[in-house]
Amino acid sequence: MSLIESVSTTMRRLHCSPRTEEAYVHWIRAFIRFHHGKHPRRMGAEAVTAFLNGHAVAQRSMASTQNQALRALLFLYKRVLDLQIPRLEALERARRPEHLPSVLSRQNALTLFEHLLPPFRRIGELLYGSGVRLLEALSIRVIDVDLDRRQITVRRGKGQHDRRALLSARARDELQAQLDAVARRHKKDLATGRGEVDLPHALRAKMPGAATSLAWQHLFPASRPCTDGATRRQVLYHLHESVVQRAVHDAGRAAGLTKRATCHPLRHSFATHRLEAGTDIRTFQTLLGHKDVRTTIIYTHIVDHGSLGAISPLDR
Structure with a gap:
């Protein structure tokens, strides 16, 4: 079973929604591409930090986008690979802007x-x-x-x-x-x-x-x-x-x-x-x-x- 198949199987076993599965698979694929196909087992906190920081700078990601990518990678390591990632001390967190909701009369x-x-x-x-x-x-x-x-x-x-x-x-x-x-x-x-x-x-x-x-x-x-x-x-x-x-x-x-x-x-x-x-x-x-x-x-x-x-x- 491939890594992506393992991710999908685990998410369905935990009754995650199809949209969450789609988003997590997208970020895990992007993470692997960012590190030129290297298997996540051979990478750790530094690789995760480099991806999140690099993506935030290159794509000017919003805070919600960066948080979603982070949750996907934490799910990959904790739930699928059964590995613990140390604290991401060097992670540059995007700031969430404060917007008032748009309301119609x-x-x-x-x-x-x-x-x-x-x-x-x-x-x-x-x-x-x-x-x-x-x-x-x-x-x-x-x-x-x-x-x-x-x-x-x-x-x-x-x-x-x-x-x-x-x-x-x-x-x-x-x-x-x-x-x-x-x-x-x-x-x-x-x-x-x-x-x-x-x-x-x-x-x-x-x-x-x-x-x-x-x-x-x-x-x-x-x-x-x-x-x-x-x-x-x-x-x-x-x-x-x-x-x-x-x-x-x-x-x-x-x-x-x-x-x-x-x-x-x-x-x-x-x-x-x-x-x-x-x-x-x-x-x-x-x-x-x-x-x-x-x-x-x-x-x-x-x-x-x-x-x-x-x-x-x-x-x-």
Whole structure:
């Protein structure tokens, strides 16, 4: 088994997400290329430091990029090679800039939705009405939607944690229409010998029939099936993030919005407007799925309590 295959096997055994696996494999390959194909077992802390410092200087990497590369290499040595790396004393850490989140007004959000067609409008309303991340919204399955209790189960969100998210009463009818559309399509797919959806490996082994059941179908399925890399079977995935991002960007331009209209500011807007409505910070932390309350507190800096939370002396 090659080194990269060992990395992938270990990550799947530990139930890491496919995106994390893709990112870690990318950085491990880059690390080996940087040192001209030398095996990581023959390298140590100095080689890791040289790669991270060299990449940061050459690519002007952001702090989050450097941290991701560092985590990938630490995973390689600790989990795959079973080796410990000493402290990286000479590592030049990139500084994380402090940016306030970009927020749309309520009217701008509604105007944006008017220029989005289904299913993109329904996805946008989930981002703004429930505060979920884009990939979390796209990963929702039929079984995760509870219209009666007006909530959504977000499975394996950031940090691999499940949580409950609000479901707007306004979005209820739209989601019911989406559920009906998924059911109709799934019925047609089953009639033609298809209808299988991708599943986590452990769930596929535990519940073999789940892949063809309506309950586990994606709420926002892709237009056509593709090959599952693990099973080599034709399965249906959810819509790709880039398709939704492009649709929201085009809708923002069509609506003539001057503020940045992309998917993540809709989540920021949910956060800011909920705080303005009086939601306490701890409840709010749970709704957003933040591990650290300090991440949540940043939204208090942009809540509208007058301009910047104070009154200008000129207005007196």
